[in-house]
Amino acid sequence: MSRLERTATFDRLGESLASPLRRDRAGRVVGARFERGFAPRFGADVIEGAARFRAYAPRAKRCSIVLDEPQGGERIVAMDSLGAGVYQAIVPGEGHETLYKIALDDDVYPDPYALYLPFGVHGPAMVYASRYAWRHGLGVYRPLSSHVIYELHVGTFTQEGTFGAAERRLADLAHMGVTAVELMPISAFEGEYGWGYDGVAHFSTHAAYGSPDELRHFIDEAHGLGLSVFLDVVYSHFGPAGNYLRAFSDEYFRSDRQTPWGEAMDFRHAPARHYVLDSARYWLTEMRADGLRLDATHAFSESRSSNILRELSDELLLVEPKKLLMAEDERNDPSLVTSTGMNGVWADDFHHQIHVTLTREHDGYYEAYRPGALGIADCIRGGWLYEGQLYAPTGEHRGGRADALDASSFIYAIQNHDQIGNREDGLRLTALAPPAAFAAASALLLFLPMTPLLFMGQEWGATTPFLYFSHREPDGMQRFAASKLDWAERASPEHAALLDLHTRLLRLRRLDLVLSSSGRDQLGVRSDGTVLVAERWSAHGRRLFVVNFSDVPADVPLLPGSLDDYEVLLASNGAAHDRLGGWAFAVLGDARGSGRAMVE
Incomplete structure (x- = not known):
């Protein structure tokens, strides 16, 4: 059988093996799929x-399941x-908690489709x-325009570094006013x-973070607090250690190119496409996550990169409740939204x-x-x-005009895991810029209609660094421990003052009739x-944000009248009359006496 014939057969056979979608008369995917789960x-x-056990291993002459026997030994x-x-x-007779590996001819491997690897990526898989x-429904959907995203790393968000410990902090985030938590990658x-x-x-x-059901509990608790949960997923490449998928088939990965981080998936072939689509379906349906952040989509295999994103977005169009897809992509490519459905x-x-404005760094x-x-x-x-x-760093032209994109399609941040952790010192912006400058930048971020993203601890100006850490580095454990939030x-x-500022800014963003409704x-x-x-x-009036991006006081020549002529909704020290102190800012409502309502 040729590769093309095998791919066509794989597609037909694979669709019969995957759990089917159930739809209502209007063609919408209905909740029964969630209740039954996705396999x-x-x-x-x-089953009964x-x-x-199922595996795809086209090169193997024989395939077996190697079961760990409770009393010791193995059964094949x-x-x-x-x-x-x-x-x-x-x-x-086998079922939940059965441990197993898969033998391909004479070699034994962990299952790359395992639902749980309790002993690590080199150990046996667990039937799960x-x-x-579930207590709180199928998910929490809101459009991206209504979101404030909070990115966190499970292992360093708390001292314990588990789903359960992170769950106990969700109420703090909901009280502050964020609407979604985004977990950095949680795959094994x-x-x-x-x-x-x-x-x-x-x-x-x-x-190390917890079992699948402990993740379910975390997501369910978030939903009960009105929070959405987004998962950061990495489908552009596989890590350099513990990647046993290639042992099952060489169709999963490109042989002619590598990413800077590991083997590139080969979306020209059905096995790679189905692996990604099945994984995304699993997190979004069986685990009830509300959206995915797709890492490094610029590094996807070029010949099928747009197609795999389009396939994924098309599959989610009919799913209820709706799901969100967000791309991390360095190309400034508006077609990710206009053509591929992100x-x-x-x-x-x-x-x-x-x-660069706050730090003057230029490296x-x-x-x-x-x-x-x-x-x-x-x-x-x-x-x-x-x-x-x-674009000077690459010597190539970069980006395209994004006039067709809504404001919410741009996810803005003044800190995220990359921009902190890719520094050797792992220093946060609060360690590099004056406190007043950081407060001004935070206020601008939360005033704009673009979708804001906060990185864990940013809201109170955490002093702990966020370093790059890996168990493969000699000082990895020390760097990991140093990165845990205090x-x-x-x-x-x-x-406490910075946390209060974020809480007030988020409340204003949520309740003000102009800031909660106007777009780009x-x-x-x-x-x-x-x-x-x-x-x-908007029809409810106008809101102004004025800021001095300097430590030297400045006049406000762009504002009709003085600051005293407007309703001051929120302001820092140093914003008064027709002058702004160093790094001072103010959020202004309509001119005094206009009689317009500002808050619902």
Whole structure:
């Protein structure tokens, strides 16, 4: 059988193995699918008093399940060939918590489709049948325009570093006013600790964080608090250690190219496409996550990259409740939204422009950004700064005009895991810029209609670094431990004041009739020297944000009248009359006496 014939057979056979969608008369996917769960087409599941095992191994002459016996030793069960390289075995009496590996001819491997790898990526897989009873419905959907995203790393968010410990902090986040938590990768990767972008088993939770049902409990608790949960998933590549998928078939990975981080998936072939689509379905349906952040989509295999994203977005169009897809992509490519169906794109130009203005750093890619209010204003107007201009760090033209994108399609941040952790010192922006400058940048971020993202601890100005750490590094454990948040810091006056500022800014964003409803078409921005003025408007009135991006006091020439002529909704020290102190800012309502309602 040729590869093309095998691929066509794989597609037909694979669809019959995967759990089907159930739809209502209007063609919408209905909740029964969630209640019944989604089973990936390969791996292990439990059926009527037996465990069912399935694998795709077209090069193997024989395939077997190697079962760990409770009393010690192993039991080998031959799998039947179903054709097209697909094998299956149904083993009566086995079920939840059965440990197993898969033998391909004479070699034994962990299952890359495992639902749980409790002993790490090199150990046996566990047959996992969820016992969890959901309490808070199928998910929490809101459009991206209504979201404030909070990115966190499970291992360093708390001292314990588990789903359960992180869950106990969710109420704090909900009270502050964020609407979604985004978990850095939780798929199984080698070692106890790491960032998770070297995952190799994209159906299994990382054992150090907790079991699949402990993740379900975390997501369910978030939903009960009105929070959505987004998962950061890495489908562009597999990590360098524990990747056993290639042993099953060489169709999963490109042989002609590598990413900087590991083997690139080969979306020209059905096995790779189905692995990704099944993994995404699993997290979004069986685990009830509300959206995915797709890492490094610019590194997807070029010949099928747009197609796999389009396939994924098409599959989710009919799923209820709706799901969100966000791409991390360095190309500033608007077609990710307009053609491939992504809801949003990380727009790092905004971060870079803010960073160079507050720190005056110019090394690396920061050389492509000029400090000051003018560059920030240009970035906000375009959504991102580079729209096809020559980009000095690569010597190539970068980006395209994004006029067709809504404001919410741009995911803005002044800190995220990459921009902190890719520094050797792991220092946060609060350690590099004056406190007043950080507060001003935070206020601008939460005033704009773009989708804001906060990184864990940012809201109180955490002093702990966020370092790159890996178990493969000699000092990895020390770097991991140093990166854990110190939640006790929030009690000190300076940290409590910054937390209060974020809470007030988020409340204003949520409740103000203009800020909660106007979009990119109702946004204006201009600059003069070090002063930037952003304006948003709707039928309910106008809101102004004025800020001095300098430590030297400045006049406000762009504002009709003085600050005293407007309702002051929120302001820092040093914003008064017609002058702004160093790094001072103010959020202004309508002119005094207009009689307009500002808050619902």
